[in-house]
Amino acid sequence: MPTMNMIQALNDAHKIAMRKDEDIVVFGEDAGYFGGVFRVTEGLQKEFGKTRVFDSPISEGGIVATAVGMACYGLKPVIEIQFADYIYPGYDQIVSEVAKIRYRTAAEWTMPMVIRSPYGGGIFGGQTHSQSPESLFTHIAGLKVVIPSTPYDAKGLLIAAIEDPDPVIFFEPKRIYNGPFDGHHDRPVKPWSKHPASEVPEGHYTVPLAKAAVVREGAELTVLTYGTMVHVALAAVEERGIDAEVIDLRTLVPLDIETIERSVEKTGRCLVVHEAPRTSGFGAELVSLVQERCFYHLEAPVERVTGWDTPYPHAYEWSYFPGPKRMRKALEKVMAD
Amino acid sequence: MSDKDPSLRRNAPRLALHVPEPPFRPGDSPDFSSLKIPAAGKAPRPDTSSPAAETHPLTTDLVRVLGEDNKAEGNWDPKLDPDTLRKMLRDMVTVRIFDDRMYRAQRQGKTSFYMKCTGEEAIAVAAQAALDRDDMHFPTYRQQGLLVARGYPLTEMMNQIYSNKGDKLQGRQLPIMYSDKAYGFFSISGNLATQFPQAVGWAMAAAIKGDSRICMGWVGDGATAEGDFHSAMTFAAVYNAPVVLAVVNNQWAISSFSGIAGAERATFAQRAVGYGIAGLRVDGNDALAVYAAVKWAAERARSNSGPTLIEFFTYRSEGHSTSDDPSGYRPANEAKAWPLGDPVERLKAHLIAIGEWDEERHAAMAAECDAAVRAAQKESEKLGILPQQGKDNVGSMFEDVYAEVPWHIAEQREEALSEGRD
Numbered sequence: 156m157p158t159m160n161m162i163q164a165l166n167d168a169h170k171i172a173m174r175k176d177e178d179i180v181v182f183g184e185d186a187g188y189f190g191g192v193f194r195v196t197e198g199l200q201k202e203f204g205k206t207r208v209f210d211s212p213i214s215e216g217g218i219v220a221t222a223v224g225m226a227c228y229g230l231k232p233v234i235e236i237q238f239a240d241y242i243y244p245g246y247d248q249i250v251s252e253v254a255k256i257r258y259r260t261a262a263e264w265t266m267p268m269v270i271r272s273p274y275g276g277g278i279f280g281g282q283t284h285s286q287s288p289e290s291l292f293t294h295i296a297g298l299k300v301v302i303p304s305t306p307y308d309a310k311g312l313l314i315a316a317i318e319d320p321d322p323v324i325f326f327e328p329k330r331i332y333n334g335p336f337d338g339h340h341d342r343p344v345k346p347w348s349k350h351p352a353s354e355v356p357e358g359h360y361t362v363p364l365a366k367a368a369v370v371r372e373g374a375e376l377t378v379l380t381y382g383t384m385v386h387v388a389l390a391a392v393e394e395r396g397i398d399a400e401v402i403d404l405r406t407l408v409p410l411d412i413e414t415i416e417r418s419v420e421k422t423g424r425c426l427v428v429h430e431a432p433r434t435s436g437f438g439a440e441l442v443s444l445v446q447e448r449c450f451y452h453l454e455a456p457v458e459r460v461t462g463w464d465t466p467y468p469h470a471y472e473w474s475y476f477p478g479p480k481r482m483r484k485a486l487e488k489v490m491a492d
Numbered sequence: 493m494s495d496k497d498p499s500l501r502r503n504a505p506r507l508a509l510h511v512p513e514p515p516f517r518p519g520d521s522p523d524f525s526s527l528k529i530p531a532a533g534k535a536p537r538p539d540t541s542s543p544a545a546e547t548h549p550l551t552t553d554l555v556r557v558l559g560e561d562n563k564a565e566g567n568w569d570p571k572l573d574p575d576t577l578r579k580m581l582r583d584m585v586t587v588r589i590f591d592d593r594m595y596r597a598q599r600q601g602k603t604s605f606y607m608k609c610t611g612e613e614a615i616a617v618a619a620q621a622a623l624d625r626d627d628m629h630f631p632t633y634r635q636q637g638l639l640v641a642r643g644y645p646l647t648e649m650m651n652q653i654y655s656n657k658g659d660k661l662q663g664r665q666l667p668i669m670y671s672d673k674a675y676g677f678f679s680i681s682g683n684l685a686t687q688f689p690q691a692v693g694w695a696m697a698a699a700i701k702g703d704s705r706i707c708m709g710w711v712g713d714g715a716t717a718e719g720d721f722h723s724a725m726t727f728a729a730v731y732n733a734p735v736v737l738a739v740v741n742n743q744w745a746i747s748s749f750s751g752i753a754g755a756e757r758a759t760f761a762q763r764a765v766g767y768g769i770a771g772l773r774v775d776g777n778d779a780l781a782v783y784a785a786v787k788w789a790a791e792r793a794r795s796n797s798g799p800t801l802i803e804f805f806t807y808r809s810e811g812h813s814t815s816d817d818p819s820g821y822r823p824a825n826e827a828k829a830w831p832l833g834d835p836v837e838r839l840k841a842h843l844i845a846i847g848e849w850d851e852e853r854h855a856a857m858a859a860e861c862d863a864a865v866r867a868a869q870k871e872s873e874k875l876g877i878l879p880q881q882g883k884d885n886v887g888s889m890f891e892d893v894y895a896e897v898p899w900h901i902a903e904q905r906e907e908a909l910s911e912g913r914d
Contacts, residue, residue, distance in 0.1 A: 214722075216720060217689050220724070221692055221696055223693060224690035225697040228694045228701075230700065252683070258664060260661065260671045261662050263660075263671060264671070321894045409899065412900075
């Protein structure tokens with residue numbers, strides 16, 4: 156089985172989906188000839204031609220809007236927004252159009268499209284290349300929000316997202332494009348090749364949307380997380396010797412509530428972990444759901460590990476990023492008494 | 493605060509902000525005598541495949557076909573047969589009667605909202621006449637004429653306006669936000685200008701697939717200020733999209749005159765110049781000029797010669813919507829003073845002038861249209877009016893958010909249904 160990093164896995168997913176469905180078109184800033192600034196669409200224009208894979212103007216609103224028109228025509232756009240931080244000019248089209256067209260036309264028009272975008276910090280990208288805006292999309296009815304954390308999942312989830320009848324916001328944790336990251340920024344970078352989930356089958360497969368993965372089974376604590384923080388959380392519980400069950404949500408909307416409930420009922424404790432700022436972050440929704448549905452199983456208040464409610468500060472990357480120290484403190488608190 | 497020493501700038505004039513004001517406000521006597529209106533038949537008509545720059549003088553001109561004597565003049569005369577002219581007139585009359593009936597229905601409390609297009613009927617009706625039946629439209633809320641011209645059942649439109657049991661949109665959309673795929677009429681959005689770049693995307697898709705159908709996008713003068721207008725123009729120009737982009741300049745965006753959208757500085761058609769695409773400025777109250785311009789742009793798009801921006805110069809004779817009272821911001825008689833006249837009267841006068849129409853036939857036709865609208869209304873009201881809606885089938889409001897109802901929405905549906913049982 157070939158070993159791939161997340162970029163190669165995503166690239167492979169595009170090729171497999173595009174060979175199967177000639178209505179798929181791919182475009183975005185630098186996504187054509189060059190293959191994208193992170194190289195996810197590398198080689199696609201060469202294989203599929205310039206009318207299926209092309210560069211777009213620097214106009215996220217225009218990228219999303221023209222994708223809407225193409226989807227109305229019957230194409231399946233898989234578009235790239237170069238950084239999640241750049242998605243806001245396209246927000247009106249995503250919120251008012253992409254998310255609502257199925258509903259407002261009583262399903263006469265639907266919006267099968269994927270909006271891919273690298274997100275998250277840990278790369279010294281400063282305020283405009285580090286944000287985690289997922290909760291701005293989980294709040295919008297009509298959108299699905301998917302975030303992979305491994306090459307295997309990235310390929311399978313992207314193919315599933317492309318084949319899904321609904322619009323999918325597909326956020327790619329760019330810090331782990333090239334290797335898993337456990338939060339110890341001062342240690343040498345690890346490549347994906349040493350990680351079992353870098354074994355990516357050739358050909359077509361899907362990882363179903365709306366299904367979480369239990370990436371570590373455990374009895375003492377449930378950790379709910381996604382993206383880069385899956386790896387940070389795994390390392391933190393190992394380091395503390397806590398028998399935690401770590402759940403990679405993979406799809407935020409629709410959420411796999413059954414897996415969450417089953418785990419929290421078993422462990423009686425829950426920690427919610429994400430990079431995004433705390434206030435109104437997706438963690439707030441997770442905490443509410445857990446207390447609404449599992450309250451009588453809880454032995455301690457649900458804790459959150461998040462980014463701070465500030466813009467992402469360039470030089471203070473490692474004071475902002477919810478790394479091992481913040482994890483340790485939260486683990487101590489949630490495991491107390 | 494500036495960090496410059498104020499003494500260095502002491503001779504500089506005091507800066508002043510310019511806030512545009514319309515020429516006339518309530519109480520003023522509107523006088524449009526200074527408005528330059530070129531004579532009909534004078535504007536040159538470039539070849540449809542000519543370079544965009546050849547059209548650019550037309551962006552400050554005004555393509556007009558119907559002259560003072562009500563005859564068609566000049567190279568833009570589309571030389572339509574009388575049957576087509578009569579069909580256009582009939583559609584325009586139908587739209588006007590439909591608007592009046594539905595406006596009244598709103599005032600009678602049968603629905604929440606309505607928007608008329610009075611004075612602008614020629615634009616949608618003649619544009620549709622110039623396109624093929626299977627071309628696509630991304631309209632605004634004032635192009636009901638497209639549906640009428642395509643023979644869309646009036647009852648269907650009313651069902652949507654009443655959100656009644658026949659409403660194919662299941663009561664989810666504000667009245668007049670029609671949508672019908674089979675009629676090539678994209679779902680209207682209340683977020684203005686969103687449809688303009690979408691039209692470009694549809695046209696790009698048609699080009700990607702080697703289709704022969706083209707697309708027409710619509711926007712009002714006010715919403716040209718949106719970023720989506722710029723996106724549409726940029727993508728249309730970059731990819732040479734087979735699209736006709738129409739700005740209906742009715743000069744009023746609710747209470748803001750077109751100067752608030754930039755019309756003091758340049759015409760809306762002139763925006764084509766900066767993007768390097770073809771541009772035309774057209775008398776929107778002249779059905780023949782509208783037809784000719786759209787036909788020209790459609791031929792250009794269909795032959796891969798590129799997109800066209802067309803400004804239809806017209807006047808919004810009535811309020812923005814049933815929620816608006818224009819007497820608060822413009823003279824009550826401004827519509828009457830508007831020099832480009834009434835599009836229905838002008839087309840009617842043309843048909844009479846060429847000996848293909850007369851007052852009796854017109855009165856008979858108008859009576860037929862009126863009867864058809866009344867019959868449709870009667871039919872639609874059998875299926876209910878708004879105040880009776882929203883009680884049955886509450887569960888349907890949870891459908892079509894996604895292809896399948898996810899667990900969290902299913903749970904909320906149960907909650908909503910249990911509220912109904914309490």
